[in-house]
Every structure is written in C-alpha cells, then in structure tokens.
Amino acid sequence: MMRLFSPRKTTMLFVIRDKSKTPLENLEPILREDIQKIWDGVPKPHAHKDTPLSEFFNVQVVALNSYEEKEELFREQVSNLRDRFQQSIAPGGLAGDRRGVVPASGFSFSSQQFWKVIKENKDLDLPAHKVMVATVRCEEIGYEKVATFTADEEWQQFEEAVQSDYVPGFGKKISSLLDRCLSEYDMEAIYFDEGVRTSKRHQLESKLLQLVNPAYQSLLGHLRTRTLEAFKESFDKAVEKEGFAVAARDSTQIFLEKFDKGSEDATIQQVNWDPSKVKDKLKRDIEAHVVSVRATKLSELCATYEV
Structure with missing residues (x-):
C-alpha cells in the first residue's frame, strides 16, 4: 500500500465533536x-520500514463545543473550520502543497x-460494507x-451452589x-451477513462455555466425593x-x-465434555479403599490365628 502514496504530505484532520471539560491538549x-x-501495523516496503508517519501525513486535531450547550461558540468554530477548507490550497492551508491539484477540466x-x-492494487481491497457492519454489530451483540x-440470577445461584455440593439437574438447567x-443472539443477529453472524455465534458459545466449565468441573468433583463416601459405607456393610470378593x-x-448417572445429569447439551478422567480418579479411589479394607481384614485374620 505504501507504494501508492506520493511524496507530498496529505493532511488528516480529525474533528472532535461535543468537546467536554477535558482539555484538547x-x-x-x-x-x-x-x-x-495503526501506522505501525501497516505493512511497509523494506525501504520504508522505519519511515515515520510524519513523512506522509500531517495530522491535525480540532475540537468543537456542543451545539446544544454553546450554540454561538459552536457556530463560530464551524465557520473557522469552513474557512480552512475554503482556503485549503492557499499557503498554509489544509492542502498547502499544490503539486497534486488537478484542474476541473x-x-x-x-x-x-x-x-x-x-x-x-489488491492492497486497497476493503470488505463489503455489510460484512464490516455485521462484524461490529454481531460482536456487540x-x-x-x-x-x-x-x-443472570439463576446462573449465579447455580454457580454458587456447586462450590459446596453436587446440584441435581445442573446440566438441564444450564x-x-x-x-x-444463544437464541436471543440469533434473533438480534438474524438480518446480518450469515457467515459473520455464524462465526460470531461460535465465539459467543465458546465464551459462555468457558464461563460454565469451572462450575461443571466443580460439580463432577463433588459427585466423585459423594459417590466414594457412599461406596465406602455400603461396601463396609456388604x-x-x-x-x-462379591461385595467388592x-x-x-x-x-x-451411579457416577455415570450423576455425570449424565450434569451433561450440557451444547458441548461434549468428557467426565472419564474424574471417573478414572473415582475408580482408583475405590480400588485403594478395597485394598485398604482387604489389608485390614487379613491383619485381623492373622491376629486371630496367632491367638
């Protein structure tokens, strides 16, 4: 894109409307x-890799007061700005350098x-207007x-509840x-470019699932703990x-x-999270308890025969 710029400077005038109490300085x-x-991010030929913005552009900034609050001052400032445009090709005007001026003919x-x-020059290609609008608006939505x-109060209640215990019906409710x-997003984004709105929907879904995942993992942790404790009590009696051997x-x-049923109850339909790692941990905990009980029983038998 840099090769399209002529050596003469172009003035970029930025006008700030409704100036607040914050000084322009x-x-x-x-x-x-x-x-x-923005300039630093523009791809540049090697020869202009370190060329400063000021070599090509003369950046100017002006501020206008609020029309509603200071109408007279606003009109005066606009008039002064208009004069700058009308006299833009005069020495010191906005155009200044007249080498690029083209006669009307x-x-x-x-x-x-x-x-x-x-x-x-493909460097100048811009996305279609509808794509740009869709991108901005769908991101906002x-x-x-x-x-x-x-x-959402319901989400906050579930998020808090799973910090302390397993919550039945978690998956269905979440x-x-x-x-x-997601349905609300679909309704608000329905008239925007399909490709953009679909892409942004995927991003939205991903962000929501990132928010939910810690609660889901906490829920599985409580399910594993509850299942293990219930197993110990039942196994020791059995x-x-x-x-x-039969009891084990x-x-x-x-x-x-029971763990499978609990994890199924926690399943969120929008994503296929795998609870197998938590289940494997439960298996190891169960096996460790069985081994511990076996060792205790053998120790008791040995003590009995020794007596």
Whole structure:
C-alpha cells in the first residue's frame, strides 16, 4: 500500500465533536497515539520500514463545543473550520502543497485513473460494507449476551451452589440458560451477513462455555466425593454379609453406575465434555479403599490365628 502514496504530505484532520471539560491538549496525544499504532501495523516496503508517519501525513486535531450547550461558540468554530477548507490550497492551508491539484477540466480523467489504481492494487481491497457492519454489530451483540448471562440470577445461584455440593439437574438447567442466551443472539443477529453472524455465534458459545466449565468441573468433583463416601459405607456393610470378593465386585459396579448417572445429569447439551478422567480418579479411589479394607481384614485374620 505504501507504494501508492506520493511524496507530498496529505493532511488528516480529525474533528472532535461535543468537546467536554477535558482539555484538547489531553485528548490530542491519546488520538495521535492510536493513529501511530495503526501506522505501525501497516505493512511497509523494506525501504520504508522505519519511515515515520510524519513523512506522509500531517495530522491535525480540532475540537468543537456542543451545539446544544454553546450554540454561538459552536457556530463560530464551524465557520473557522469552513474557512480552512475554503482556503485549503492557499499557503498554509489544509492542502498547502499544490503539486497534486488537478484542474476541473481534468477531473474526469483523474477519477478514471484513481479507479484504475484501486482495481489493480489488491492492497486497497476493503470488505463489503455489510460484512464490516455485521462484524461490529454481531460482536456487540455477543458482548451484551455474555454480560446478560453472567448477571443472570439463576446462573449465579447455580454457580454458587456447586462450590459446596453436587446440584441435581445442573446440566438441564444450564443447557436451558445457554440455549436462551444463544437464541436471543440469533434473533438480534438474524438480518446480518450469515457467515459473520455464524462465526460470531461460535465465539459467543465458546465464551459462555468457558464461563460454565469451572462450575461443571466443580460439580463432577463433588459427585466423585459423594459417590466414594457412599461406596465406602455400603461396601463396609456388604463385606460382612456377602463376603469380600462379591461385595467388592458388586459395590464397585453399582457405584460406578451411579457416577455415570450423576455425570449424565450434569451433561450440557451444547458441548461434549468428557467426565472419564474424574471417573478414572473415582475408580482408583475405590480400588485403594478395597485394598485398604482387604489389608485390614487379613491383619485381623492373622491376629486371630496367632491367638
């Protein structure tokens, strides 16, 4: 894109409307810093890699007061700004350097050449207007939906509840909240470019699931703990009635199935999270308890025979 710039400087005039009490001297450096960041991000030929913005552009900033609050001052400022445009090709005006000025009789040909340059240089390609609008608006809708979800009282109650215990019906309820949030996005974004709104919907869904995942993991942790404690109590009683081997086999199967039912109840329909790692941890805990009980029983038997 740099090769399209002529050696003469182009003036970029930024007009700030409805100036507040903040002095222009404080606002202008912030604006210039943002412009510099944009310039730094522009791909440049090697010869112009370190060329400063000031080599090509003369950046100017003006501020206008509020029309509603200071009408007379606003009109005066606008009049002064108008004069700057009307006298733009005069020495010191906005255009200043007149080497690029084209006579009116050559405007048609000049315009054709502009269009030729634009068509031949892909660097100047811009996304379709509807795509740009869709991108900005769909992102805004997405941010709004994330904020709405995090502020939802039902979600906050579930998020707090799973910190201390397993919550039945978690998956179904959270799925419903997510579905409602995504449906609202779909309704508000329906008339925007399909490709953009679909892409931003995926991003929204991903952000929502990132918010939900810690609660889901906490829920599985409580489910594992509850299942293990229930197994220990049941197994210790079953050993006395059914014998060690049968009790170990049957109790393990029963409580792993209970974990499966609990994790299924926690399943969120919008995502396929795998609870197998938590289940594997439960298996190891169950096996460790079985081994511990076996060792205790053997120790008791040995003590009995020694007596």
